Amino acid sequence: MTEKGTYVVKTGLAQMLKGGVIMDVTSAEQAKMAEEAGACAVMALERVPADIRSAGGVARMADPSVVIKIMEAVTIPVMAKCRIGHFVEAQVLEALGVDYIDESEVLTPADEKFHVHKHDFKVPFVCGAKNLGEALRRIGEGAAMIRTKGEPGTGNVVEAVKHIRQVNAEIRWICSLPQEELMAAAKEIQAPYELLQEVVRLQKLPVVNFAAGGIATPSDAALMMQLGCDGIFVGSGIFKSSDPMRRARSIVAATTYYNDPQVLAEISKNLGEAMSGLEIRTIKEEERMQDRGW
Amino acid sequence: MAGKRVGILALQGAFLEHESAFKRCGAQTSLVRRAEQIKTLDALVIPGGESTAMGTLMTRFGLDQAIISKARAGMPVWGTCAGMILLAREVVASKQPTLGLMDIAVRRNAFGRQVDSFEAELVIEGIGITRGVFIRAPYVERVWGETKILCEYQEKIVMVEENNLLATSFHPELTETLDIQKYFLQKA
Numbered sequence: 454m455t456e457k458g459t460y461v462v463k464t465g466l467a468q469m470l471k472g473g474v475i476m477d478v479t480s481a482e483q484a485k486m487a488e489e490a491g492a493c494a495v496m497a498l499e500r501v502p503a504d505i506r507s508a509g510g511v512a513r514m515a516d517p518s519v520v521i522k523i524m525e526a527v528t529i530p531v532m533a534k535c536r537i538g539h540f541v542e543a544q545v546l547e548a549l550g551v552d553y554i555d556e557s558e559v560l561t562p563a564d565e566k567f568h569v570h571k572h573d574f575k576v577p578f579v580c581g582a583k584n585l586g587e588a589l590r591r592i593g594e595g596a597a598m599i600r601t602k603g604e605p606g607t608g609n610v611v612e613a614v615k616h617i618r619q620v621n622a623e624i625r626w627i628c629s630l631p632q633e634e635l636m637a638a639a640k641e642i643q644a645p646y647e648l649l650q651e652v653v654r655l656q657k658l659p660v661v662n663f664a665a666g667g668i669a670t671p672s673d674a675a676l677m678m679q680l681g682c683d684g685i686f687v688g689s690g691i692f693k694s695s696d697p698m699r700r701a702r703s704i705v706a707a708t709t710y711y712n713d714p715q716v717l718a719e720i721s722k723n724l725g726e727a728m729s730g731l732e733i734r735t736i737k738e739e740e741r742m743q744d745r746g747w
Numbered sequence: 748m749a750g751k752r753v754g755i756l757a758l759q760g761a762f763l764e765h766e767s768a769f770k771r772c773g774a775q776t777s778l779v780r781r782a783e784q785i786k787t788l789d790a791l792v793i794p795g796g797e798s799t800a801m802g803t804l805m806t807r808f809g810l811d812q813a814i815i816s817k818a819r820a821g822m823p824v825w826g827t828c829a830g831m832i833l834l835a836r837e838v839v840a841s842k843q844p845t846l847g848l849m850d851i852a853v854r855r856n857a858f859g860r861q862v863d864s865f866e867a868e869l870v871i872e873g874i875g876i877t878r879g880v881f882i883r884a885p886y887v888e889r890v891w892g893e894t895k896i897l898c899e900y901q902e903k904i905v906m907v908e909e910n911n912l913l914a915t916s917f918h919p920e921l922t923e924t925l926d927i928q929k930y931f932l933q934k935a
Contacts, residue, residue, distance in 0.1 A: 455865045455901075462864040465882045465921055469795045469828070472759040491803035493759055493796065528841070528855055529797050530883065552861035552883070575862045702807075709758050709780060709804055 458575030460597070466530065466552065466577060467598035467661035470494055470684055474674070474705050475663070477501050477688040479519070481526035487691070490701035494530040494553070496686070497523040502559050502606030503689035503728065506740075512560045514542040517549055524550065532579070537746055538564025540573075547576045553598070554578050556591075558745035559605045559688075566747060571595030581665065583616045583743060585623035586642035589652070592660055593645040599658060601682070602743040603666015606689050608730035610673045612743060613666045617680045620662070628653055666743070669694070669727045671707030671720055678711035695725035751935045754779040754788040756814075758804040760796015760829060764920040772928050782813040790823040790935040793830030795882065795918050798855070801829060802844055811846060818848050823911045823934035831914035832885055839888055849909050850892035857886045857903070857916075869917070871898040871906060874926050879905065879917035886916050 456462075473493025478484040484495050499515040500508065514535050524531045530552035535542035537556055542563070546554050556569050558581055571578040572595035581602035582588035588599045601620070603613030623642065627649060630638055635653070639646040651659045664677035665686035674685045685708050687701075694700045703720045710716035738744070753769045755762045757778035766776045769792070779785065791814065793801070805811045818824045826834040833845050837852040858865070861883055869879040879900065887904035890896060898906035898915075905916040911934055919927040 455867045457863060457865045459866055461866060461880055461921060462882060465880055465918065466861055466864065468761045468764060468921070469797070469882055471761060471763070471796070472757070473797060473800050488799055489803070491759075491800045493800045529799060530861060547862065550860045550862060577861065702803075705800065706804065706807065713780075 463577035463597035484523045484526045488527045491705035496532045501689040506606040536560040537562040540569045558742045586644045589644035589648040600663040600665040608669040608728040610667045671703045674707045675711035693728035751789045759800045760794040762794045785813040793826040795828035798829035798832040825913040850894045852889040880921045884916045
């Protein structure tokens with residue numbers, strides 16, 4: 454008997470993406486360029502996060518025709534974003550046949566209390582998290598993959614570093630606890646108890662965890678990999694730089710050779726201008742995307 | 748078979764899952780990212796992942812020629828999913844470069860997109876019943892030369908063997924049993 458949409462199949466695709474780079478693209482041409490550079494998947498968007506940030510207003514799911522053109526252009530998996538809690542956008546993306554849905558804080562949230570019940574879908578979901586509790590709440594709702602939130606569209610890696618360090622520190626703390634303290638810890642970080650037990654058993658998150666938000670250089674990618682991420686999302690960092698193809702190829706190589714400074718030095722040469730960055734403190738608190746999601 | 752040096756190509760994809768399965772078999776494993784590592788191996792695994800991503804890195808960092816010459820000299824190589832595509836002499840409807848080692852024509856994403864990914868029970872010649880996890884999986888459309896078909900599912904070829912070479916559309920590294928790993932190690 455053939456079984457589709459199982460947990461193994463959903464988390465399995467994330468396992469196949471590991472050690473790779475998922476690139477934001479807004480057209481079929483950019484998608485082909487990403488594939489040729491060695492991306493393991495693309496995120497189909499109408500605008501990259503840096504442009505969403507400067508445009509303001511309500512950011513929504515991309516027009517299906519944009520997503521379809523990108524799906525037709527490449528053979529690698531295509532992801533697309535729905536608003537937090539907007540389960541109908543998710544239904545539409547599933548109907549289009551996208552390979553992964555990102556329930557993303559980059560778009561304007563559609564629900565201020567609840568996320569999508571992701572177990573209802575055959576298509577797998579990735580969600581952002583700033584800490585262990587948030588990651589496990591999303592997995593509890595059915596996310597098959599997690600990513601750090603970082604601060605999207607800034608070209609500044611500092612928030613992504615903060616979030617992966619936070620998750621790692623909390624995992625070390627949870628694993629050091631005696632059994633009888635685990636329930637109180639679950640209450641404290643607002644995480645499902647069963648998933649916390651799973652973290653203790655595995656000594657890591659039960660699903661794949663990528664870095665996202667602010668990655669702009671090959672060294673940024675290698676930094677996140679050395680900090681323990683399984684792979685890299687690059688949003689604005691590639692197509693907002695002066696030479697996207699070179700930068701894309703270089704970030705792909707850096708994600709594989711993250712532990713090899715000789716190779717990193719070689720591939721970091723002559724990449725042209727990186728995207729211009731944003732200092733996090735200059736962003737008003739109410740404009741920070743990482744604080745969206747509950 | 749214990750103590751055999753099994754390299755897992757670690758450019759992109761599910762290489763850690765393969766590493767842990769071969770460790771459970773008692774093999775000596777290493778993650779392979781450089782061409783000079785190939786010559787010390789008894790066997791090589793090309794994991795699942797994205798074949799275009801792995802192929803690009805393989806060429807850029809010169810691993811392709813090292814793998815081709817060692818495999819032609821008899822080193823066992825097993826490709827799963829993307830690895831099957833990279834072993835194939837021909838990829839249907841694509842000009843994507845491969846290692847071109849096995850006499851098979853492979854169709855990519857042949858069962859459909861991710862929503863069509865599935866699990867199913869398989870019967871494999873010489874191995875028996877196993878559970879197959881298929882993720883955006885390819886299948887073999889045609890074999891020739893000395894290639895033997897070891898498993899078909901719904902009339903699609905999903906496992907093939909050609910002397911020292913083995914290829915599966917599905918992911919034995921994602922299931923508990925080690926039957927296929929052990930079968931492969933017998934070649935080493």
